[in-house]
Amino acid sequence: MRMIAVSNHKGGVGKTTTTINLGAGLARLDKKVLLVDLDPQAHLTYSFGIQAHDLEKTVFDLLMGKLDYNDVIIKKDGLSIIPSSLDLSGDYKKKLMSMDRREYLLKERLNSINGYDFVLFDCPPALGIFTLNALTTVKEIFIPLQTEFLALQGMSKLLKWVNIVQKKYNKDLQITGIIATRYNHRKRLNKEILEKVEKYFQDKLFHIRIRENIAIAEAPSFGQTIFEYSPHCNGAVDYLNLSKEVIEKGDKN
Amino acid sequence: MRMIAVSNHKGGVGKTTTTINLGAGLARLDKKVLLVDLDPQAHLTYSFGIQAHDLEKTVFDLLMGKLDYNDVIIKKDGLSIIPSSLDLSGDYKKKLMSMDRREYLLKERLNSINGYDFVLFDCPPALGIFTLNALTTVKEIFIPLQTEFLALQGMSKLLKWVNIVQKKYNKDLQITGIIATRYNHRKRLNKEILEKVEKYFQDKLFHIRIRENIAIAEAPSFGQTIFEYSPHCNGAVDYLNLSKEVIEKGDKN
Numbered sequence: 097m098r099m100i101a102v103s104n105h106k107g108g109v110g111k112t113t114t115t116i117n118l119g120a121g122l123a124r125l126d127k128k129v130l131l132v133d134l135d136p137q138a139h140l141t142y143s144f145g146i147q148a149h150d151l152e153k154t155v156f157d158l159l160m161g162k163l164d165y166n167d168v169i170i171k172k173d174g175l176s177i178i179p180s181s182l183d184l185s186g187d188y189k190k191k192l193m194s195m196d197r198r199e200y201l202l203k204e205r206l207n208s209i210n211g212y213d214f215v216l217f218d219c220p221p222a223l224g225i226f227t228l229n230a231l232t233t234v235k236e237i238f239i240p241l242q243t244e245f246l247a248l249q250g251m252s253k254l255l256k257w258v259n260i261v262q263k264k265y266n267k268d269l270q271i272t273g274i275i276a277t278r279y280n281h282r283k284r285l286n287k288e289i290l291e292k293v294e295k296y297f298q299d300k301l302f303h304i305r306i307r308e309n310i311a312i313a314e315a316p317s318f319g320q321t322i323f324e325y326s327p328h329c330n331g332a333v334d335y336l337n338l339s340k341e342v343i344e345k346g347d348k349n
Numbered sequence: 350m351r352m353i354a355v356s357n358h359k360g361g362v363g364k365t366t367t368t369i370n371l372g373a374g375l376a377r378l379d380k381k382v383l384l385v386d387l388d389p390q391a392h393l394t395y396s397f398g399i400q401a402h403d404l405e406k407t408v409f410d411l412l413m414g415k416l417d418y419n420d421v422i423i424k425k426d427g428l429s430i431i432p433s434s435l436d437l438s439g440d441y442k443k444k445l446m447s448m449d450r451r452e453y454l455l456k457e458r459l460n461s462i463n464g465y466d467f468v469l470f471d472c473p474p475a476l477g478i479f480t481l482n483a484l485t486t487v488k489e490i491f492i493p494l495q496t497e498f499l500a501l502q503g504m505s506k507l508l509k510w511v512n513i514v515q516k517k518y519n520k521d522l523q524i525t526g527i528i529a530t531r532y533n534h535r536k537r538l539n540k541e542i543l544e545k546v547e548k549y550f551q552d553k554l555f556h557i558r559i560r561e562n563i564a565i566a567e568a569p570s571f572g573q574t575i576f577e578y579s580p581h582c583n584g585a586v587d588y589l590n591l592s593k594e595v596i597e598k599g600d601k602n
């Protein structure tokens with residue numbers, strides 16, 4: 097079972113989009129996939145058409161130990177999903193911050209989980225308690241990276257933080273993948289920065305880049321993955337090819 | 350003198366791009382403009398080709414009371430700029446959090462500032478101590494808004510926070526402008542969400558929308574504003590028209 101955190105402190109770089117569509121791609125390749133929405137803004141949850149603000153059983157109940165993971169899992173489109181609740185005012189965060197072993201809540205609640213080939217964790221754009229819970233639970237991190245001006249500077253901050261988490265909380269943690277997202281070959285900057293990323297992170301950068309594709313942005317407003325919304329568009333092709341590369345690369349290691 | 354915070358907790362929606370190019374547009378209309386980089390990732394600073402990590406005199410020295418604002422201002426391309434230093438590890442933030450009246454440091458340091466028509470504050474993607482310092486200093490907030498799925502949910506969180514800041518710290522604070530950024534009329538979602546925003550925020554939404562334009566993303570990697578990099582492109586046209594609308598709307602009130 098591969099447990100993978102999809103993480104980047106930068107906003108809007110494609111964490112949620114990747115968690116959903118990589119997850120859906122892996123499911124289409126017959127893998128058993130669980131997606132965990134760890135973001136109090138609940139974008140992943142809403143992107144499946146699930147009304148996060150109405151939910152009674154969410155990842156917060158799991159983290160606070162009120163419910164078991166089997167009680168909170170929703171099955172949809174061949175995927176299993178642990179949804180988030182919408183928490184605009186930070187109440188859940190406050191409760192979690194006051195709990196004992198707050199960095200390990202997720203790890204402990206998912207201790208006995210089985211039956212999945214992949215568990216993907218959608219992290220919020222912050223290096224805080226939710227991301228930390230993902231990073232103490234997993235062995236792998238995938239970083240969606242938008243190849244724009246100052247992207248590498250952002251990476252440097254992220255790498256420092258991962259290093260600290262590794263030393264302090266989880267020695268097994270590794271960055272095992274970097275995914276170039278929202279790639280547009282016509283943008284000269286995208287090309288130049290991608291070349292720099294290839295140089296620094298050759299073994300980690302996936303060959304498949306996810307191209308900018310309007311259908312990818314539209315699918316969530318219909319509660320669909322890219323494969324249901326527009327199965328033949330570039331977005332679907334790219335995410336399916338990424339899923340294949342993720343499986344192959346994992347099989348090699 | 351109009352002091353305006355450019356703020357949105359969502360990442361990558363065009364805060365820095367707008368602070369720079371709205372500021373530059375206002376300067377082209379003969380206004381005296383000061384830009385303040387309040388983001389420890391120093392994107393605005395780097396976007397002018399200024400090496401934030403090498404600077405000795407930055408907004409942090411101002412906030413900590415070590416230097417006067419006149420000591421830290423840099424003049425460039427007809428603009429005055431208070432640069433940020435690069436603070437990846439959060440050291441400056443820790444120091445500021447431990448200071449007395451930490452929410453009012455900026456307000457007090459800029460107390461006697463004069464000679465400018467516009468002071469624009471580029472805020473980081475977080476509702477934390479830096480944004481708070483901007484919001485206790487200004488009377489106006491401009492919100493760059495990317496019209497995509499779940500944009501309105503993000504707005505709702507931002508509005509709640511502004512409300513709290515208004516009651517607790519600054520009764521004069523008002524959201525006086527919402528700017529639709531990275532607009533692409535071909536994206537059906539952009540259109541639909543823009544219509545919803547128009548309904549809820551009619552008086553605040555600027556008529557000018559900033560269209561998605563490759564040149565806007567390229568200009569910073571040359572240390573230039575859009576007006577120097579590509580004076581006739583859509584990006585330059587939009588930001589100049591936005592500057593005119595900002596002036597007119599302000600003259601009416």
Ligand SMILES: Nc1ncnc2c1ncn2[C@@H]1O[C@H](COP(=O)(O)OP(=O)(O)OP(=O)(O)O)[C@@H](O)[C@H]1O
Pocket residue numbers: 106107108109110111112113114135139219220221277278279306307308309310311312313314331360497498
């Ligand atoms: N390849 C793509 N082509 C077009 N639009 C995309 C693509 N990838 C992501 N988007 C759009 O970009 C926006 C941001 O993507 P997403 O929400 O996945 O980023 P995120 O990193 O999870 O953001 P946050 O930091 O807010 O959690 C969304 O509107 C999404 O639909």
Ligand SMILES: Nc1ncnc2c1ncn2[C@@H]1O[C@H](COP(=O)(O)OP(=O)(O)OP(=O)(O)O)[C@@H](O)[C@H]1O
Pocket residue numbers: 107244245359360361362363364365366367388392472473474530531532559560561562563564565566567584
């Ligand atoms: N109208 C536009 N057309 C094309 N690219 C744009 C446009 N506006 C912004 N961008 C690009 O989008 C990215 C994010 O923009 P920007 O840095 O201004 O957002 P931000 O809200 O300041 O981000 P952060 O939250 O990280 O501070 C940048 O690479 C920028 O060049």
Ligand SMILES: [Mg+2]
Pocket residue numbers: 111112113135139140218219220
């Ligand atoms: Mg997300």
Ligand SMILES: [Mg+2]
Pocket residue numbers: 364365366388392393471472473
């Ligand atoms: Mg910015």
